[in-house]
Amino acid sequence: MTSFDTSKGAPKKREPQPRGAKERGNKPINQSEAADRFIASTVHEKMHDDRLWTLRKNRDKITYAIEEWEELRELASQIKLHTLSHLDQYLEMFERNARANGVHVHWAKDGAEHNRIVHKILADHNVKTLVKSKSMLTEECGMRHYLDAVGIEVIETDLGERIQQLDGEDPSHIVVPAVHKTREDVAEVFANHLGTDPNESDIPLLCEQQRQKTRPYILNAGAGMTGCNFAVAETGTVVVCTNEGNADLSANTPPLHIVSAGIEKLVPRAEDLGVFIRMLSRNAVGSPITQYTSHFRGPRDGAEMHIVLVDNGRTERLGMEEFWTSLKCIRCGACMNTCPVYRRSGGLSYGAVYSGPIGIILDPTINRRKYSSLPFASTMNGSCTNVCPVKINIHEQIFAWRKVMAENHELPVIKKTMMKAAGELLSSPALYRTAIRSADSALRILPRFLVYNPLNTWTRQREMPEAPDQSFHSWWKKNRMNGKKEKA
Ligand code: SF4
Numbered sequence: 035m036t037s038f039d040t041s042k043g044a045p046k047k048r049e050p051q052p053r054g055a056k057e058r059g060n061k062p063i064n065q066s067e068a069a070d071r072f073i074a075s076t077v078h079e080k081m082h083d084d085r086l087w088t089l090r091k092n093r094d095k096i097t098y099a100i101e102e103w104e105e106l107r108e109l110a111s112q113i114k115l116h117t118l119s120h121l122d123q124y125l126e127m128f129e130r131n132a133r134a135n136g137v138h139v140h141w142a143k144d145g146a147e148h149n150r151i152v153h154k155i156l157a158d159h160n161v162k163t164l165v166k167s168k169s170m171l172t173e174e175c176g177m178r179h180y181l182d183a184v185g186i187e188v189i190e191t192d193l194g195e196r197i198q199q200l201d202g203e204d205p206s207h208i209v210v211p212a213v214h215k216t217r218e219d220v221a222e223v224f225a226n227h228l229g230t231d232p233n234e235s236d237i238p239l240l241c242e243q244q245r246q247k248t249r250p251y252i253l254n255a256g257a258g259m260t261g262c263n264f265a266v267a268e269t270g271t272v273v274v275c276t277n278e279g280n281a282d283l284s285a286n287t288p289p290l291h292i293v294s295a296g297i298e299k300l301v302p303r304a305e306d307l308g309v310f311i312r313m314l315s316r317n318a319v320g321s322p323i324t325q326y327t328s329h330f331r332g333p334r335d336g337a338e339m340h341i342v343l344v345d346n347g348r349t350e351r352l353g354m355e356e357f358w359t360s361l362k363c364i365r366c367g368a369c370m371n372t373c374p375v376y377r378r379s380g381g382l383s384y385g386a387v388y389s390g391p392i393g394i395i396l397d398p399t400i401n402r403r404k405y406s407s408l409p410f411a412s413t414m415n416g417s418c419t420n421v422c423p424v425k426i427n428i429h430e431q432i433f434a435w436r437k438v439m440a441e442n443h444e445l446p447v448i449k450k451t452m453m454k455a456a457g458e459l460l461s462s463p464a465l466y467r468t469a470i471r472s473a474d475s476a477l478r479i480l481p482r483f484l485v486y487n488p489l490n491t492w493t494r495q496r497e498m499p500e501a502p503d504q505s506f507h508s509w510w511k512k513n514r515m516n517g518k519k520e521k522a
Contacts, residue, residue, distance in 0.1 A: 054382025092320025131270030
């Protein structure tokens with residue numbers, strides 16, 4: 035497909051969409067290789083960076099307008115810490131109250147069991163088509179592929195999720211799943227799969243095309259599925275926050291509603307929602323509230339409602355001293371929007387269900403070897419921690435994961451060798467000073483091609499600083515030591 039750059043008046047070949055990290059079984063994901071490809075796709079990289087930075091700016095504007103924002107963050111964190119510390123009690127309370135509301139409650143220890151339970155519910159009702167709204171948990175469980183394999187068609191009804199489903203890709207962001215695609219990419223996907231005009235990339239028109247094509251599925255589906263943003267223990271209620279109304283249609287049109295909920299989604303009381311609902315959309319995209327905040331308490335007349343409570347490694351994570359607080363996450367995506375690595379490398383470069391800073395600390399709990407490189411995809415600037423509405427110490431957990439990877443020999447040989455050399459250099463002041471002096475001299479005299487070459491990844495996207503005439507150390511020695519001896 036060709037698009038036209040009207041500023042220059044000449045036809046210009048459209049930049050193809052960069053694809054994500056290659057999966058090679060259990061082998062470590064090569065995030066930096068996929069990131070390189072994304073960065074090389076300059077149109078996509080700039081668009082992605084701009085879009086997410088806009089979300090971050092909108093978030094800042096709306097949160098700064100709330101004087102008690104920091105108190106809300108503290109309160110949200112305390113509620114989550116309390117709930118997670120009494121999770122068994124609140125889960126039992128939730129189950130009791132949901133059953134009393136006429137809901138069928140199921141427990142799944144992992145993704146495979148979740149998929150079998152959902153399949154059985156659908157098979158018992160002879161359902162052949164399931165419409166579903168966005169749920170990262172079902173991505174985590176690989177549910178769509180499982181149901182496809184047993185002959186049940188799954189139709190995503192969230193616009194971004196549907197785009198990704200049609201394109202055979204995973205979501206690249208937990209809130210805006212197709213944020214890495216340009217509007218021309220979407221037009222191409224729709225043209226290939228929905229038979230629409232590939233040259234028509236007007237956004238309202240693309241939305242309308244998706245709406246028209248998906249609506250018949252919703253009207254005829256045997257079952258609808260939603261995720262769960264919050265599960266209220268004292269009422270047995272499930273709360274789902276969306277902007278498109280597709281979750282409500284999926285839940286309320288077919289005669290069967292299935293909810294997939296991670297066990298960490300519990301909050302004790304309905305009044306706790308006042309804290310989280312106030313923060314979620316503001317922190318995610320900078321809007322005061324999601325367009326739809328739906329409370330599902332029980333089945334409609336003549337309908338059935340099932341809730342599948344899923345562990346899938348969460349209990350194990352709860353026992354990890356340095357990482358258990360990652361379970362506080364309410365999936366707002368703000369840590370991704372602010373992360374310079376995520377913004378410039380795209381979510382699919384992480385090769386995992388969860389990407390960005392939250393992905394870096396969750397993914398290794400799912401598969402340590404496969405996601406061993408992810409903790410190094412961070413500048414450790416701490417911005418993720420600063421924007422987190424539930425005060426997860428994200429950058430500290432990233433650092434803790436780096437230590438775990440080093441202790442468990444999960445580092446690539448080059449990184450391990452360099453870290454070892456750096457450790458020896460930095461632990462010897464004399465060696466360090468000699469190295470600095472040599473590096474300064476080298477920078478002054480070496481021809482540029484010897485410093486800026488393909489073997490030196492450090493200088494691929496940066497200029498080295500100019501070598502100073504005098505190091506801080508020698509200045510200090512001359513001006514401040516007054517003849518005192520320094521330690522070797
Ligand atoms: S870790 Fe915090 S900022 Fe990131 S998605 Fe979760 S709640 Fe949002």
